[in-house]
Amino acid sequence: MTSGAGMGAATGLSFDDALQAVLEQVGAVSPAEEQVPLEAALGRALAHDISSRIALPPWDNAGMDGYALKKADVLGASAASPRSLPVIGTSMAGADPSVLPWVQHGTAVRIMTGAPMPPGADAVIRIEDTDGGDSVVLVRSDRDIQGRGNVRPRGEDIAANAVLFTRGTTLRAAHLGALASIGVSTVSVFRRPRVTVVSSGDELVLLDQFDEVLAGHRIVSSSSYALPALLRGAGADVTMAPLVPDTLQALTASLASALDSGCDLLVTTGGVSVGAHDYTREALANLGGSQRFWRARIRPGGPIGTGLVRQVPWLGLPGNPVSTMVTGALFAWPLIRRLGGHAGVHHARIPVRMLDQVETPATLTYFLRVRLQVGADGMLEARLAGAQGSNLLRTMALADALLEVPEDTMRVEAGTYMRAMLLPDAPPVLSNSVPGTP
Numbered sequence: 001m002t003s004g005a006g007m008g009a010a011t012g013l014s015f016d017d018a019l020q021a022v023l024e025q026v027g028a029v030s031p032a033e034e035q036v037p038l039e040a041a042l043g044r045a046l047a048h049d050i051s052s053r054i055a056l057p058p059w060d061n062a063g064m065d066g067y068a069l070k071k072a073d074v075l076g077a078s079a080a081s082p083r084s085l086p087v088i089g090t091s092m093a094g095a096d097p098s099v100l101p102w103v104q105h106g107t108a109v110r111i112m113t114g115a116p117m118p119p120g121a122d123a124v125i126r127i128e129d130t131d132g133g134d135s136v137v138l139v140r141s142d143r144d145i146q147g148r149g150n151v152r153p154r155g156e157d158i159a160a161n162a163v164l165f166t167r168g169t170t171l172r173a174a175h176l177g178a179l180a181s182i183g184v185s186t187v188s189v190f191r192r193p194r195v196t197v198v199s200s201g202d203e204l205v206l207l208d209q210f211d212e213v214l215a216g217h218r219i220v221s222s223s224s225y226a227l228p229a230l231l232r233g234a235g236a237d238v239t240m241a242p243l244v245p246d247t248l249q250a251l252t253a254s255l256a257s258a259l260d261s262g263c264d265l266l267v268t269t270g271g272v273s274v275g276a277h278d279y280t281r282e283a284l285a286n287l288g289g290s291q292r293f294w295r296a297r298i299r300p301g302g303p304i305g306t307g308l309v310r311q312v313p314w315l316g317l318p319g320n321p322v323s324t325m326v327t328g329a330l331f332a333w334p335l336i337r338r339l340g341g342h343a344g345v346h347h348a349r350i351p352v353r354m355l356d357q358v359e360t361p362a363t364l365t366y367f368l369r370v371r372l373q374v375g376a377d378g379m380l381e382a383r384l385a386g387a388q389g390s391n392l393l394r395t396m397a398l399a400d401a402l403l404e405v406p407e408d409t410m411r412v413e414a415g416t417y418m419r420a421m422l423l424p425d426a427p428p429v430l431s432n433s434v435p436g437t438p
Contacts, residue, residue: 012295012302014407015330015365021292022306022331023338023345025313031190031264031341038176043235044189045341046169052162052182055155059097060117063150067130067137068121069108071145082131082138090134091115108137123149158182168343190341195236196258199224199269200244200251200280201319222393223269223324227317230328231267233425234336239263246271252283259287259310264339266312267332270319280316284309297407299364300390301327313339320390326367326402333424349419352382354403357414365407369399370420382420400426 013021033047062068069085077083085108089101093114103109103120111117111124129141144150158164164182165175171189179187204221205212212218221243228238239261244254251271258266271280281291289309294316296304300323305316315335317327330347337345353375360366370382382403386395401420405412412418 012297013293015296015298015404018293018296018298018304019331019334022315022335025292025306025308025315026335026338031193031339033188034191035186035188038179038185038187041171041176041179041187041189042173044171044187044192045235045343046165046167046171047188047190047341049166050164050179050184050187052158052160052164054158054182055160056158056181057152057154057156059154061152062091062111062113062115062117062124063148063152064124064126064144065113066111066125066127066144066150067108067139068111068118068124069103069139070105070121071123071149073106073108074123074125074139074142074145077139077142079140082140084132085137085139087132087135087137089118091118110134110137117151122151124151126150166343168341170342170344192235192237193264193336193339194239194262195231195265195267195336196239196241196261196263197224197227197231197267197269198241198244198251198254198258199319200246200254200271202246204243206243222321223319226321226393227267227269227324227328227332230325230425231332231336234333235340235342236265236336246279248279248282248286251279252286255283255309256287259312263312265335266309266314268314268316269324271316281305284314289314297364298327298330299360299362299366300388301330301367302364304331306331318390321393322369322390322396325393325396329402329421329424330367347421347424349404349421350380350401351417352380352401352403352420354412354416354418355381355383355414356412358384358405358412359410360405360412361410363407366405367402367421368405369395370401370403371398372400372420380420382418399423 073085074083085106087110088107090110091100092112095115097116100118101109103118109118123145125139125144131138199221203219205218206221206224213220224240228240231238241254241258244251268280271278287309289307291305291307294305295302301318303318304327307314315332317324334345368388369385371385373381375381385399401422403418403420
């Protein structure tokens, strides 16, 4: 397998350069499209812009319960000098605007929140500023005649024929609600990327062979469970190939089978380093693959590579459980987002205040597993989730984010402000305090 010239094979690429190289393997993709019911579109990326055929709201409507009237009729109204107006009708939510009475000067219509404004009215006086009943209302304040007068104008939320959401938008719950409100029952989205994961290692078994673990002969391939879950969270359809023994022949055959299945992305774990049984690069070369790079200046996860084989992008992740998960989050997640047609693919790097002192002696970019909390001043604070060994998967499960320590930083003092990436499947950061309390 050939390596890209000048790609820094000896020392590896920086994190940013490595991520760019990974994403460049697929370029500006145009994934296949499919129509899905609105209810099945959560998390998918729109394949086309969507415009609204209607305006929302479809008519001017009331923002308060109260009385619809003309502003000029209540100018100067106060408790000491109320205005008395006859009530000529009622507008309820769902009322037909075409049958509502016309508000002439000196009249009012009882109205409910969301109900259509009767013609002629230009303000709604909230009910708490009035006295009276169904036939006459006393208006005791004119505070609501300023500005729009508690009137929600037609098309305030969505204008007719306006583009509502653009191609590449990742559909969340609120998007589905907005699309339903304009009558969209099916949407054109990009197909989920088909990802095949191949893991190798003579020492690995799945849970159905846990007796081998109890006997002290094998270890569970935890990545066979964690990594597919992570990739599915990014929007992929994942196939997990059977575990492969550490032989070049077996690995080559497994990779060939994965490629024959028609996957959009081939992900391998383990075998990408320089050990005696690390055959991944050689197996890919046997299949005509080309390699872009095979090491990055990061920890954990330095032995990582990417390339193309039979025109399918390949991403090689290291085999240690934490290294697999960290590089899966840092590289595989954005790559799958790109393959899935999502406009946003990069992790946000957010500021946090580090509460622990840490040392990072190697000239590498470290991604430390940290837990987040909300400080007394509202700032996000980070603490180490535990020991940082690449075999310690429990601390990965405890972590909310990866603290990024640049390669030119050898020591981080407590109280230092740093950048962190939220883990894709991390829970919300919750505060123990009640909002608004000290």
